[in-house]
Each structure stands twice: as C-alpha cells, then as structure tokens.
Amino acid sequence: MFPPSTGLARQWYRLAAIHLRKRTDPPSKLHNTRLCKFDKKAWIIYSHPPIYPEMLEFLKRTLRKSRGNVYGLDHAVLNIQLPQQSMWMNMGYWEYTNDFPEACQALLDQVLTAALTTEKASAVSIVDVGCGCGDQSLYMAKFFNCSSSTAQSDPETGTRTATSAPSSSTQSDIQASESGLRSRHSKTKPQSPSQPRLDSYIGITLEPAQAALGSRRIHDLQRKSESSFQADIFCADAAVPSSWTGDLKKSITALEDASSNQNENDNDNTSTWLLALDTFYHFRPSRLPLLGYAHDNLNASFMAFDLILSDSITWYESILLRLVCWGTNSPFGNFVCEKEYVELLVTAGYNPASVQIRDISQHTFGGLADFIKRRAEEARPFGIKLGKFRAASFVFAWWAKRRVVRGVVVVARR
Template identity: 45%
Template sequence: MLDFIKRALRNPTPKLYGLDHAILNHTNNFPEACEALLEQVLTAALSKETKSIKILDVGCGCGDQSLYLLKTLGSQNAKNEEPSHLEIQSPNQNLRHRSTNKSLPTLTSYLGITLEHTQAGLAKSRINQSNPSIPAKIFCGNASIPSNWPAELSSLVNTSNDLKDESTWLLALDTLYHFQPSRVPLLAHAVTLQASFMAFDLLIGESVTWWEKLLLRIVCLGTNAPFGNFITEKEYVDMLVAVGYEREKIEVRDVSKFVFAGLAGFLAVSKEYGMPMGKFGMARRVFDWWAVTGVVRGAVVVARV
C-alpha cells in the first residue's frame, strides 16, 4: 500500500514483487503472497476470457509483475507453466484451492507504464534480460493522464484492437488510489480503447465515522494519495458505469481479510529481514486499523467490455 514499504523491502530482498499489498494469511513468504494477489486478479478477470489478450499495465513499477505476467502467460511459456504451489483461499468461498494459470488465456503483447524514471529504467533492463517470447515494452509517463502519454505508447495502444481474436485489458495493481486528480481520465480512456479493466484497489467502508475519515485524511497526506480516491463500492461501480462500462459486467470482490491482517503481521516481524521495526511501525498500525475496523477495504475489481 505505501510506496516506502515496497522500496524498503526491495533493498534487503531484491527479488520481492513491487506490490504494496499481498495475500499473507496463508504464507509467510512475501514474494509468494504478492504472486497470490496477482493470481487472484488474473483469475477473477480472465478465467472466462476466450480470446488471447494484450495487457496495458499502469503503475508497473520496477517490472516485477511484468516479468511474472510474461513468464506465466507469454505465448511460448503459458502452456508449459506449472500451477502455483501456493494454496490460497478464494475470496468468495470457505474452501482453499490451488491457484493455476492453465485456464487463463495467452498473452500476446505487454505494455507497461510507470511514473518514475528510475523504475522505468530498471523495468526495461530486467525485461530485456529476460528475453521475452512476445513483444514487451516499458514506458515512463503519468498513467493517470492519457493525453500526456508517450507518443509511441499511445500509438501502440490505439492500434491494439485491430485483431478480432484478441482482447485488450487494462491492469492496475495497487496503484489507482494514488492517481491524481482521480481514476476517471484513465478509465474513460480505457473505454474508448475498448479495453476491459482488472485491478486491485482500495475502497472506503460503507459506514465510516467523521473521526475515521479524519484519520484517513491524515494517512492520505502522508502517502500522497488523494482522499477523494477513497470511495465506497457503490460509488466505484457508479464511476465505472459513468465512464462507459456496463453495470452487469462489473464485479467487485472484497479480499480485505486476506490482505491487511497478514501484511500487518509481516511488518511486525520485519526485523527478521534485517529491517528495524521503527521503519514500519506506523504502516503496521494503519494495516491493523483497517483489518479490524473495515474503514478501508481491499478489492479485486473487474469490468468487461
């Protein structure tokens, strides 16, 4: 959730995925937990997809999720990829199941965009070194303002639906609540591109007191996340409908109980990874607060065209 968490975690353990949130209830391994969260988003969005897909990944960071997607869904690798060995719990079920990518479609091209030059440079280098089997490019730019995207990215995205047997998906993992001034310009642009939408995002609870809202405003100030981005599930669905998605094709899954408590527990033992607890004490308290009260909810969101 907080940028400084993933940056600090990256230093002692450089292979960690660049996601702020993770599913840590069923594993103490942070990279596996991040993969599990990504798999939850992919499964919710793509398990019924019948076409091959192109992905536009906004807020792709240092390329961790990029490499994972290229490895597991890339056209030459997807068929031979083994299912994940991590058992995770389905958000809508009481049964545990093994996540697998065998039922997911083939990825034919990947485009990523991230705001920071250093992250974009690192992501480009890592992808080039991985020698991907499909076209994959990383761009530096402000994903929240599509009109300011690099010209090459805009050109590639605008021609992404030329083939009838391919679908375009906008992927936003744990990033949209940072977008300024809001998520709306990006989502509206996605509709014009005929792109479906899949994300892990943060919502505000349905019954939040004025005092809890005040505390959340303070958290937002410290994390450079606009308070206005924290909206209820109903408001989120209404926003997607307003930009052009059909209400019947929108799905929201609450995965809070698999995220916040486990992440708080992970930070509580961060000293085992060579990191002083003081560095993460406030973040741990915030996650504990969210886990107990439901002031903020973590959700997998899918909207299909």
C-alpha cells in the first residue's frame, strides 16, 4: 500500500518507519509488515504503526494547530434560511434597487406593463417559457389575482408581491427609499378596475429540478389562494413545440381550442400571451418555431425581455461575442439587430405595426455586474465562491460599457 501524499500522512509514515527500523526483530518476524516504495526509498512499515513518544508529540502538535480553526466562519452554512425565500434568475432592472429579487421582479414589471397596460380583455392566459423555479409564476398569480397591494412575503412559496419592501439585509444598499420603491411599483403595475385576471398559466422549463420545484410551489399557492385559476409547470424543450407530449400537450391543446373558439366568436373576454423573460436567446435552433406556433396555433400575442445586437458591432467584438455564446450554450445566430428581430416577428405572422421594442440596457447590464462583484466580496469571508457568475459579471460589464448587446422589452400584439 502506498502512503498518501498529504503532509500529515507523510510525517506519520516516516515516524513509523524510523521506529520500525530500530527494531531488532528480523523483518520476517514482524507482524503484518509490507514493503512500500515512497520518495525513492524503501520503508518497512506496520499496517497499524505502534505509538511511540515522538509520534505522540506529533499528534499533540497537530491537534493544537487545528484547534484554532474550530470556530471560523464555516458555520455560516447553518444559518442560511432553507428553503430559500426566492429563486429568481434574470438580469434584473436596476434603476431603483440594488437588491437582486427586487430587480428581477422589476424586470418582469417592465414587460407586463408594456404589454398589458392597454389590454382590453377581462382575463389573460399566459404561456411562460423558461419560467425557472416558479418565482415569476407565483409573482404573476399575485400580480393579477391578489387584491392586496401590500401583501408580504410568503415563506413557503418564497415570493413577494410587487409592492413588498426590500429585505433588511440589503436595505442600506438600495438607492431609493422604501416608499420610493413602492411608488415605483405602483406606477409599473396596472391599477385600473379593468385590470385582467389570470385565467390560466402554463410554465415550461428545460431543467427537471426547476420544473419540480416550480410545480410544487405553484400548486401550494393554488391551494391557499381564494382565486381560482389553472396553473402548471412542465419540463420540456420550449423551443420545439413539436416535441411536447403528455400533460403539457393536453394543456396546450386545451388552450388552442379555447383560443380558436374565441377567435371564431370574436370574443375579447380572454387574451393569450406568450411570455419569454430573459430566455429567448438560448433557444435552439432559433426563436422562430415557437413564435410561429404561438401566432398560428395559440392566437397569442408576444411579450419578452430579450437580447439583440448593436447596429455598430465590430468584427473583433463579434468574435468575442461568439466565444461568450459558446461558453453559455447560446446560438450566435440568435443575436440579431433590431431590424432583423422585427423581420423575424413578421415571418412568424405578426404585423410590424403592432411590434414595440424599447431599449432598457442602461438599467440592466451594469446593475447586474455591480451586484455580482459586490456579492462576491460579501461572500468571500464565508468561503462561498460565485464561480461562473464572476465570469458572467465581466461580460455584463463589457456589454454595459461598449453596448455591444442591447437588452430590450419586446411586445408584438396579435
């Protein structure tokens, strides 16, 4: 058996070997001995070395040395609240906050407001692709169906309403006051009596773990809610509608039938929307299959936060962006300029006159890059590393400075 290469193990075996070589007994009489080559030297050692004074002294030194590390910061992991209060994941809208969940909610607010402020239907059905762990699903359920504008955080579902105040841990970092945040949310959330209710919700995510967590959370909310609405989250490839099977296919088919009946009867009671919040640029082979399916089969309007290319990108920046796409598993072909993006929507069947694109880059990339850097510094004393997010922060900072990529809110009405 070869001794381990760790420092403590080396010292232990060397001490054992020194004492065994002092023994007068022939090697053949030693109990349970073996020859082991280590550091180009031959040692005769016991499988279980006897305890000698030198070895006892070594153990005492080792124990005294490690005792000082018993009360470090490793126990921080025991103080982390589980289950997590939120599992948001998007680039966020950082104009009024430095808090990550608040910024993620604000980005969704920007999209919902742009799409639904002028909505005439009394109810909406939403197909939400790339829905993650269900935070945006729960948020929209409360956005449409919760009558209280000051509802607090639900520790079991892990969501806050649009008007919730920032957590105390980040309160000092938030640029706007608590009342300012509430005012901002109230302006971005439609408050008119004609605000539509959520009739049905279908969430789709490619990650099984996210689908399982999101489904459990949305069903918990349904059981506790006084409002009745249909909601499910499925694990599937949203980019390829032809691959949908099982319960997802049944739910989509039911939505297709309802949309067709409304279209035939010219009924405006319920409208259908496809939502893609910070996810569409990941879709393979492209955005077009889902956009065409949403327009032709679901009679759905489209709302999204998406990424498009600058009109003045250089060849050098294009090469760097290709490397970023390779590292993030995003097809480079999905990064197109605004004109090509509109043409894509027209190809899917949408009227170019109904397409609205608004650039919010200045409140997106820079804020996220700064947050990741700040969070990395805060986590370092506790031995928590942000890993891939540190690399992502450099990309976001580059986009914020050079405007190679633009973050836009997109609305295309059916």
